[in-house]
Amino acid sequence: MKKKLAVALAAAMTLSGALAAVPVMAEDSDLIVVGFAQVGHESDWRTASTQSCQDVFTEDNGYDLQFVDCDNDSATQLEAIRTFIEQDVDYIIVDPIVSTGWDEALTECEDAGIPVIVIDRTIEDSDKYVSWVGSNFKTEGLAAGEWLKAYAEANGIEEINALVIEGTTGASATIGRTEGFSEIADAEGWTILDSQDGDFTQSGGQEVMESYIKSYEGQFNVVVCQNDNEAFGAIDAMTAAGISYGVDGDVILISFDACTAGLELVQSGDINADFECNPLAAPFVEEVIQQLEAGETPETEVYMEEHWYTYDDTVSTFEVDGVEQTCTVVTDEIVEAQY
Ligand code: AHR
Numbered sequence: 009m010k011k012k013l014a015v016a017l018a019a020a021m022t023l024s025g026a027l028a029a030v031p032v033m034a035e036d037s038d039l040i041v042v043g044f045a046q047v048g049h050e051s052d053w054r055t056a057s058t059q060s061c062q063d064v065f066t067e068d069n070g071y072d073l074q075f076v077d078c079d080n081d082s083a084t085q086l087e088a089i090r091t092f093i094e095q096d097v098d099y100i101i102v103d104p105i106v107s108t109g110w111d112e113a114l115t116e117c118e119d120a121g122i123p124v125i126v127i128d129r130t131i132e133d134s135d136k137y138v139s140w141v142g143s144n145f146k147t148e149g150l151a152a153g154e155w156l157k158a159y160a161e162a163n164g165i166e167e168i169n170a171l172v173i174e175g176t177t178g179a180s181a182t183i184g185r186t187e188g189f190s191e192i193a194d195a196e197g198w199t200i201l202d203s204q205d206g207d208f209t210q211s212g213g214q215e216v217m218e219s220y221i222k223s224y225e226g227q228f229n230v231v232v233c234q235n236d237n238e239a240f241g242a243i244d245a246m247t248a249a250g251i252s253y254g255v256d257g258d259v260i261l262i263s264f265d266a267c268t269a270g271l272e273l274v275q276s277g278d279i280n281a282d283f284e285c286n287p288l289a290a291p292f293v294e295e296v297i298q299q300l301e302a303g304e305t306p307e308t309e310v311y312m313e314e315h316w317y318t319y320d321d322t323v324s325t326f327e328v329d330g331v332e333q334t335c336t337v338v339t340d341e342i343v344e345a346q347y
Pocket of ligand 1: 050051052053054128129181208234235236264265285
């Protein structure tokens with residue numbers, strides 16, 4: 009595509025001298041080829057992320073999307089990147105399953121002249137990508153902790169004994185949410201009874217919760233699930249064990265993502281608070297690609313907007329690092345508009 013685009017623009021210059029004003033029609037062969045190495049299909053969030061890319065990178069929009077579902081396997085993801093290099097795609101999008109182990113593959117992309125755009129999760133051991141689009145996971149964890157602090161104060165709850173169901177080990181979403189929530193827990197002197205990997209899946213959440221119930225029944229009053237699908241699994245496990253949760257229950261249930269099904273459970277009071285992670289990165293990624301196509305330099309970091317959702321306004325505002333945060337009470341309109 010890049011060579012064909014250059015030829016079209018050069019011809020246009022000879023004829024009119026005006027590069028910017030000349031539309032380049034996307035025929036089959038003119039499509040911008042984008043390889044996307046997606047994490048997998050582990051959650052509602054992930055489905056929405058994939059859909060976002062498939063909606064934006066269509067042939068009608070001038071793209072040929074090469075999509076690989078890496079099924080949460082880092083080796084598969086690295087192989088997908090190398091296949092994209094062999095195919096000589098125009099751009100590579102990657103949502104890194106884990107945050108390390110990237111420099112060699114990204115150096116190969118750089119050597120091949122293929123710009124890489126990272127979405128959602130971050131890469132810690134390489135800077136060989138042009139742009140990252142995503143969310144601040146540590147802020148999400150801090151927000152969950154600050155909200156719990158304010159909620160406990162408002163309800164006269166003096167002791168917090170929490171169980172955490174983490175996401176995939178090594179994923180930056182897990183690392184950031186864990187760090188953020190732990191920072192508040194440490195400062196407040198809360199007890200984190202246990203913190204185990206639920207792999208961001210419903211079955212993982214259920215399995216970890218079942219084992220927590222065996223080990224800690226009667227000892228915990230907070231469960232933090234690092235995504236909604238884990239919360240669905242934890243709910244099933246607690247329901248089966250006769251443990252009450254949510255706004256009228258014995259256990260405060262906190263979740264992340266705020267997908268449609270998660271927000272329905274906030275609205276019904278089963279989940280007390282849900283901290284959004286925005287999966288709709290593709291329009292921002294397209295902007296980055298279009299800037300690169302135009303020879304411009306895109307932002308190296310693009311943060312997407314997120315909201316904190318609650319059942320009611322027991323806590324309407326709190327601060328994270330001195331910045332006021334607002335809680336949004338879930339309504340039918342919000343649920344309908346969510347991903
Ligand atoms: O990286 C984003 C996380 O990954 C989302 O919280 C989760 O649902 C997904 O699997």
